[in-house]
Amino acid sequence: MDVNKIVAESSYAMLEGKIDNRILHTLRSMGIEKPTRIQAETLPHFLLQKDIIGAAKTGSGKTLAFLIPVVDSLIKFKFTRKHGTGCIILSPTRELALQTFEVLKKLLSDIDLSYSLIVGGEKKVKDIMSLKKGANIVVSTPGRLLDHLQNTQEFNCTNLKCLVLDEADKLLEAGFEKHVTGIIELLPKNRQTVLFSATIDGKVENLAKLALRSNPVLVSVSNNTQSTVAGLQQGYYVCPVEMRIPWLYKMLKKSKKLKVMVFFSSCKSVDFHNEFFRLHCKANVLSIHGKQSQARRKETYLSFVKAQSGALFCTDVAARGLDIPSVDWIVQYDPPTDPKEYIHRVGRTARGLSNTGNAVILLRPEEEPFVDFLRKQNVYLDKYSFGDPPGEVQEMLQQLIENNGVMKVLSRKAYLSFLRCYKTHPLKKIFDINTLDLKMAAKAFGFLEQPHVDFLNKRKKKT
Structure with missing residues (x-):
């Protein structure tokens, strides 16, 4: 049969x-x-x-x-x-x-x-x-x-x-x-x-x-030769940590008429990036994460379902089960915790019969082995090239963080939560905080000087 x-x-x-x-x-x-x-x-x-x-x-x-x-x-x-x-x-x-x-x-x-x-x-x-x-x-x-x-x-x-x-x-x-x-x-x-x-x-x-x-x-009905659906075009982009916001700015600008979901590793990171892109870059952005009220999450979800275009900044609370029509791009701005989470994130696009979609994950140069790791799980990524991100966006971000107290607080919280996610990442051999330049990571959040971090490299007290 x-x-x-x-x-x-x-x-x-x-x-x-x-x-x-x-x-x-x-x-x-x-x-x-x-x-x-x-x-x-x-x-x-x-x-x-x-x-x-x-x-x-x-x-x-x-x-x-x-x-x-x-x-x-x-x-x-x-x-x-x-x-x-x-x-x-x-x-x-x-x-x-x-x-x-x-x-x-x-x-x-x-x-x-x-x-x-x-x-x-x-x-x-x-x-x-x-x-x-x-x-x-x-x-x-x-x-x-x-x-x-x-x-x-x-x-x-x-x-x-x-x-x-x-x-x-x-x-x-x-x-x-x-x-x-x-x-x-x-x-x-x-x-x-x-x-x-x-x-x-x-x-x-x-x-x-x-x-x-x-x-x-x-x-x-799982396909043993491929872990993601056939209509999905997926790849990765090697991006130095300090160039991530300019890259995302360019990505959102190019996909203005499309529907995009961007995944972050923490609620604080969603809040910071949402504030920056929505208020200061005038981007069409919504946000959803687990620490928002149920009423707000419901309103955001229904708004994005009805939307013809725009971006949804989210944590993995949106990675499972949500059937949002016509999502064109999935962007994994921060790394997933494991291949299963990668698959669930990209599963928000190319849904149903004969549907197509696109996905990209940002990786630091040191993290490229994640591509081989995914290949062992029957997930195959192409290497993407997007051209040079605009440098003026980074300058705008740095001036904003220097002069805007509210954004500075949001940015510091996002930076610290970003580091915590790296420190506790299950795939430590690939997403290794010891290979992360903390000063460049701070630059990714608009800081010219690295904020104090009290939970890294703690020395044990003598007993």
Whole structure:
């Protein structure tokens, strides 16, 4: 059986009579005619109520792979508000939960099923009111869901039909293992459970054993020869540390009409670069990171989704699961912690069927071995040339830091957090702080004189 041929020739129209026609009509109105491979391969097992482990790269269409059969299943079970919650979808981040919720809303535009988004940062009273009315589908993050399962009497999930664990590897990486275990113990055992993950490691396998019934179906659509999607053009640019801001200025200027995501290693670095480029370079920039309020993160995310062009400065809080339409470029300004994080970052572009995108990572000359390291993980980078960055931008930055007290404070915090990220980087042989010229690194943040750093080269006190 040629699975690739079957997927290539399949369409959602072929499912008429098997899936509720209202779902198919909504998919057509969303411009979705063909299933992605993960959707085509998981759907038959999902409709047979089997437990599933779905392994697929980011950007492969996992959200609709579970939302379509979940909605169809609850329609067939004739769920109404009085039945309570029939499906719980667990997401590792509020942004991913919000994104799933937005897709769910579109899918239910002509269908009378109730739904609720339950995440941290929102008022619990609002959650309780929604649960009390009867939310058939609940999209939630682990902490808030466990809280309601333990403390909200109005949360009726005795009729639960399905539990979806989305981005299971990220759920565990984010330290939610105890929360997820607690949730599983409190839910009805007689249910279907579906686990989706970009990677399947020992921790994910243990979670699968705990959450799923025996003999789950494993659906893997990973390509062993390449770890990133085919439509992605990716490369690296060797850039001395002190030339990074002029390079980014040139990059943003050349891609003014495009959509760009720029990844930084810390929240403070996002704040500093956002302030500099937005206020002082008049660039079309938004920012998102984990220390912002939930309301601000939500507003920024939705604004960038709707935007036709512009840049989003972000930390790895935006690296997982977020489906932002038409991202043209991914810029890794600071290095990722490991190849997996690299893959998740670049996965924000070239998403879905027949989509293309571009990615570039900035590396210092000493860090070029990272290219060989990625090659061993089946990630292949070209060497890019962008021409000389404009020197006047660096001069403007240095004058700004010298004369503007607010920017000087922001810059110092960003510089120190940049050094801390290097000091604690897991790949120390490549991203080695001992090979970093601290004076040149300070110049990258606009300092003519290197700020005092008290956490490097500390001598042990004599006892």
